[in-house]
Amino acid sequence: MSLTKDRVMELETLCRRFRTDTIALLHRLQTGHAGGSLSVCEILTVLYMECANISVDNRCAPDRDRVVLSKGHAAPMLYRCLSEKGFFPLEELETLRQPGSRLQGHPSMGKTPGVELSTGPLGLGLSAGVGMACANRLQGNGACVFVVLGDGELDEGTVWEAAMAAAKFRCDRLIAIVDWNKVQLDGMTRDVMPMGDLRGKWSTFGWNVLECDGHDIAQLYDAIQTAKGLADGKPCVILANTVKGKGVSFMENTNLYHGKAIDDDEFSRAMLELEGAENA
Amino acid sequence: MPEALRDVYGESLRRYGLANDRVVVLDADLATSTKSVLFGKACPDRFFDVGIAEANMVSMAAGFAACGYIPFVNTFATFIASIGAVSAKCLIGYSHLNVRLMGGNNGLTGGYDGATHHCLDDINVMRGIPGMLVTSPCDPVQMDWLVQTLIDDYRGPAYVSISRMGAGPVYKAGERFTLGKAKRVCAGADATVFACGLSVPRALEAVDRLRQEGLSIALWDMFTLKPLDEEAVRDAARETGAIVAVEEHSVLGGLGTAVAEVLAESGLAVPFRRVGIRDRYTESGSYPQLVEAFGLGVDAIADAVRQTVARKKGARG
């Protein structure tokens, strides 16, 4: 069953809100990663609002689904989703990256309710996801583990060590989602480290491979539900085609807004576009 | 605004690296942050951005060195001292290869990025590798001198812990240094402070403040953490009778540990104090906020010195 048109529209509205809130927050604080937060918006929204069995009520249940944000620098969007789920009040977002805050610059699992793994150094999340998937099976529960990776992050050899392990251990409840925005920190991935045939790579590592538009709620939902339904002993990766900086034209498809503070002029221009989209 | 050491580093690497065609520069998708990009733009043939693949990068550098090149390896200190550690130890240190491991965003200078991006153990990790030169410059003049020295003079493996920030300056242009020799910043009789990196300018401020209170404190810049200038430590203990070591690093395994080792083995039981991070994880915040919050600021240094002087036998009051 796909999402209804109405539900898709609701989630689209939510995503526009999340983008506006996140850019406004990062501008107020003058710190935080904008580009990778904007590109992962729909992926996290569909996971948290629809596909992953995660809530404040089941947050300690051993058989809850888990979402691991392996590209931890997109923490602002993760925190926005978690606050929407009720893990902490919306106002707490104002403490992001400030001393004493539960909302660290990169996700910290002991500190932030709803965060399933501390991340920040890239290339660690998929391995932890394999461990979680194996643990779930040992305990006889069928929970899903979703690991969200950056495409630059795939440069790390450990990602491919984890990919082999997931295939060997037949982790078919492990679903990796690649935020495939074609940009990393120093530039375009094709210049910094060309990926070659990404679909072919995952598939020769023993994974099912799905591909979708990572900003299309309906497509993302269908891909994730399909991945959940594949119980064929193979892990599944969803290559989500995205745009780094999505939603703010001058932040799109560039590394310039990966981690740079947003100045006042950039902020007003961004808000015109984001609020324009919200009110359209 | 004082000049950020990473900017000085990038400019020096560009200048001296261009002039020596045995220099190659590697980075792992942080060239725009470590500033190795300046060399990369000027000399694309000898620049290798390997993507987010630190383990691969450090081992590649070993290969370059095995073929006679002088590779400068760039990423954040926390990644070079962890992901890069096995290559640093078993390829580079073991065979005494001519690799320069350049750890950016040292100490707390990763600021808002938080604990995973701060680095409080790079000195500890690198000190443990036999034959590794371990340094941490404190100001632009010294940073520039060090890059030139690592290209023109020094042979063997080297680690440099580099601040993203700036302070000071401590030295006048043209000042010379000697690897393995502590540099005296100011003389004093009541106690000696040893510091490295950006703790040097902060300690200098503390020492100036203490002078107005009538305390005469010597300050030595321990920019070479290994080999350590043991003679400077022993002389300071004998001459001033109280020692404080200040570093933007864990108190476990860094400058304070190294100084304590010398004091203990020399039987110099003078009042001694380490100022550093006390075996805990840090958190997000602006760099100045963190320096204060973790007890590394000018006030904290001055307090530590006062208390250490007060512990001297026969101290007044």
Ligand SMILES: Cc1ncc(C[n+]2csc(CCOP(=O)(O)OP(=O)(O)O)c2C)c(N)n1
């Ligand atoms: C091990 C490691 N090396 C380097 C970094 C610094 N870093 C943070 S984000 C980033 C680029 C990430 O690119 P990508 O995975 O494509 O993420 P996105 O485009 O979604 O922001 C880098 C190099 C890091 N966090 N961890």
Ligand SMILES: [Mg+2]
């Ligand atoms: Mg990317």
